[in-house]
Amino acid sequence: MFPYYTLKNLFFVEIIGRHFYLPNSFYIPLALINAILIYNLAKKILDRKLANITLLIIVISPWFYYLSVAHSFYLFLLFPVLLITLGLVNIIKKEGNFGNLFIILGSLIAIYSSVLFLPLLTLIFMAIIFLKIVSFSNLKKPIIIILLFCLPLLFFANKNKVGFINSFKQESKIFLDPGLINSVNKYQGAAEANGLKIFSRISENKYLFYTEEILNKYLSQLVPETYFTPKYKLLNFSFSPPIFIGFLIPFFYGLYLSLKKPIIAKVLLVSTILTIPSVLAKDMVSLNRLVLFSPVLFLIISYGLIEIYKNRKKIVFRNLLILTSILVIFQLLVTISDIKLRENSRFESYFGINYEIAEP
Amino acid sequence: MKKDKLRLIIVVVLITIIGGFLRLYKITKNPPSLTGDEISFGYSAYSVLKTGRDEYGKFLPLVFESVGDYKNPLPAYLMIPSIKLFGLNEFAVRFPNALMGIISIVIFFLFLQDIFKSKKIALIGSLMLSISAWHIFYSRFAYETLTASLFVLLGIWGFIKMLKGNTYWAIFSAFFFTLTMYTAFAPRLFIPAFILGALAVSFPKTKKDWKKIIIFLTTCVVLGLPIAYVTFFGGANTRLQMVFLGNDIEFSRHVILKYFNSISDLPLLFFFWIKRYISYLNPSFLFFNSLDATLPSPIGLGILYIYEIPFFIAGVIAFIKNKIPYKSIFIVWILTGILPDSLTNNQQHTGRLLHLFPVIMMISTLGAVELYNQFKKIKLKWVKFLTAFVFGIAVIIVLIHAFLIISVNFPRDKGESFDEGWRESVQYVINNQDKYTEIVFDPVRGIDGPNMVSNPFLYVLFYTKYDPLTYQTETKIFGENTSEYYYKFGKYTFRHIYWPKDKDNKGVLFVGSPWSLQKENLKDGELIKEIELTNGFSAFYIVTPK
Secondary structure, three states: HHHHHHHHHHHHHHHHOOOHHHHHHHHHHHHHHHHHHHHHHHHHOOOOOOOOOHHHHHHHHHHHHHHHHHHOHHHHHOOOOHHHHHHHHHHHHHOOOOOOOOHHHHHHHHHHOOOHHHHHHHHHHHHHHHHHOHHHHHHHHHHHHHHHHHHHHHHHHOOOOOHHHHHHHHOOOOOOHHHHHHHHHHHHHHHHHHOOOOHHHHHHOOHHHHHHHHHHHHHHHHHHHHHHHHOHHHHOOOOOOOHHHHHHHHHHHHHHHHHHHHHHHHHHHHHHHHHHHHOHHHHHOOOOHHHHEEEEEEEHHHHHHHHHHOOOOOHHHHHHHHHHHHHHHHHHHHHHHHHHHHHHHHHHHOOOOOOOOOOO | OOOHHHHHHHHHHHHHHHHHHHOOOOOOOOOOOOOOOHHHHHHHHHHHHHOOOOOOOOOOOOEEEEOOEEEEOHHHHHHHHHHHHOOOOHHHHHHHHHHHHHHHHHHHHHHHHHHOOOOOHHHHHHHHHHHOOOHHHOOOOOOOHHHHHHHHHHHHHHHHHHHHHHHHHHHHHHHHHHHHOOOOHHHHHHHHHHHHHHOOOOOOOHHOOHHHHHHHHHHHHHHHHHHHHHHHHHHHHHHHHHHHHOOHHHHHHOOOOOOOOOHHHHHHHHHHHHHHHHHHHHHHHHHHOOOOOOOOOOOOOOOOOOOOHHHHHHHHHHHHHOOOHHHHHHHHHHHOOOHHOOOOOOOOOHHHHHHHHHHHHHHHHHHHHHHHHHHHHOOHHHHHHHHHHHHHHHHHHHHHHHHHHHHHHHHHOOHHHHHOOOOHHHHHHHHHHOOEEEEEEEOOOOOOOOOOEOHHHHHHHOOOOHHHHHHOOOOEOOOOOOOOOOEEEEEEEOOOHHHHHHHHOEEEEEEOOOOOOHHHHHHOOHHHHEEEEEOOOEHHHHHHOO
């Protein structure tokens, strides 16, 4: 815990330098709780003794810190997602009595917090049942209870239609970008001027362009560049990556090992549904929304790192472990130094020098 | 057997004809104009053809000074036979590169057949290359990296054959590797890195046959010494400094918040470089909008077509899972291939990655074959039909879109960056120059603002077929200070036009953009001709004071 708080202070204080007040007392423990939940998942799925590796990876990755400082709503949404996951793992492993309770609680918190989660969770449960990860009979009870508790939501939605539509529009901004429609008009206009109107209507219409855009965005959520480099800047200004590049080695190894097992491959496929909120964002990638997908990454990295550590007597794995360690430590030191020296200037450069954060 | 072989040859010839048509059809019209680089190569080749010297009087130069950017020698030398045959014109300048693109299809077929011993893989791979928008785009104008990519393919193929075959392949491989370095800049870093990596991974095979390696390395050093000298000690060194990653605008403005001039910035530069390196796996770059054929847009063309996404993913999986001959060499090829472009101070550029086309196309081909094998296993006929139908429609739609991008949108969007307008202007000048005592060209142009500076003197030299010996020996006048753009030879002057003063110069013909020659300041009859771009905007006005 000590390293966590020390690092937390380094990142937190240097970035904003604000006083500690109520939302921080909620978001920082929330990030901690999420970390502990991921740690528990690692203990159940990976290795009980080496699950501390997962906690270490989370603690030294800048992602959670930046989002907790910014009071990210999706950091809060991660909590019910983790509860649901924990519940599903308990059901699959037939461990503990709280599987159904976690699923119900997590689902209700998520659905009552975000309009998007109603279709999202529907998709997730359907995928889990269709791919036979969990049988329908095991999920029948919690699904029925969730549906019953969602009935008041239908009543509220009916009474506040405009509010709910606005809420949905806030969470789904993918179709707000005028660039795509401008492209369609430009391409069709050019083709028409050259007597090729019909070809352009077939291959350059807005439906196809939107499909391509969604496909492009979906694929962008799944590439290493998004998570291991500052390509899509955290909070729109930082040079700190969400996860350090050194963890790319155990990530690839963990992914390779995971894809060899059909059941884990199916789980990974279902987990990509958690990238949908980011796909629906206006930007190509929203690291704020993608935090919902972060546990998948942390667990894959942990899996890879644990297996590398277990095989450390073999020279290849020993070298990989040393290389990972060197890269991670080096980048950690460089990032800490960079935050102290330049992050504030980048923040001012993006938000403006007179930007003030309201005090209560 | 003979019938099978004949059938195979016919199919390969047909594929090559398709590829040839797509690369040569209307090659002088699309791209709409020769770029400054093409013109420069063309005139330098013409000058060497006529006098044995470049336009600056250097005898058979190893590097062409051009406009101070020190161009590689081979593209110009390759143009000499073409110019001799077809004359000094656009076709002669572009034909050699297009021919290299067409030959690449055949070589790629032979390469795949040799490596995988499979006609299916070879045919599918060569077909995919022949219709590849990426390859077609860079085959249609004189882009040296495309020629270099063929030499890279031959060099690496020779290297692989050297590992299992006789010593002649060592010389073959070394020859084409060093030829690559005389052709384009990117391979000068890629080739040494690849050779080091490939030798390291193939050490278990080569340690018994060290004589071959000695011959290989000796040939590389002997043939490569001249170009290594000019790279590090000649003018070519200037270009290296200009394009280094540390000068990247994003790095200076966003990361270190100052100019890169200190060792303490190296750690951040290292992570910035890693970010740039990994960005080559970006889906936008691979499939959606990286080809520089249109103005920035969410949807365009990438290195591979969108319908190749499943091919690429399946290809990567097949490449990892299956036993691929010389897999480690291909991995070294990919990892070192990205290196040169990742170290430059521009965003990813599809043109600078052309030396990777064989391995990228190979992976896509492996995936296509793998998916086709899975497709054959589908038992339900209606599922099989539906899959084929949907995929077929997707392919047709994507290819139509690619056709429209390259034939319609590219000339409209990129005409200006291809210096469109100078040809028409110079041709008007050629037909009318006897009426004037002086012809003045203003190099500044641009649609959105006077933000492009071109080199009209190159277009004058090229289209007037200016005698190279005269140009080498005649007196040229330059501006008195380096900040002033002023250059004069013969009747032609290249400077900024300042109309309040220039309007009194009767008997002089002025060629400038609307920024230098504003219509509202011209009297009736002074505007003789307006040169337009393909997109309808005015490129130049041709004006004479009355």
